[in-house]
Amino acid sequence: MAHLIALLATCLPFVTLSYIIVCLASPWGRCTRCREGRKSRTCRACNGTGKRPRLGWQLYVYVRRLYRDGNH
Structure with missing residues (x-):
């Protein structure tokens, strides 16, 4: 167990x-709600992109x- 840790x-x-x-x-990945990046114009998670x-x-x-907000 110690070796695993x-x-x-x-x-x-x-x-x-x-x-x-x-x-x-x-920084951009595929939208999981559109099923692996098939662009769906109705997807609200990615705005159809x-x-x-x-x-x-x-x-x-x-x-x-x-x-930024804390230092300015």
Whole structure:
């Protein structure tokens, strides 16, 4: 059990850093409500574009706005 926890602890930073790099390189992902990006003009989640911002990108924008609003 201790080996499993140690393995998870060493892999977690790598997985987190990889996801951050993916979000910065490509902040837009496929819309899951449109079923894998088939553009549906009636989709309210993506406004019919088939693309939605990734969760990591949304968190980055939220933190950036908090910082900007707090310092100005």
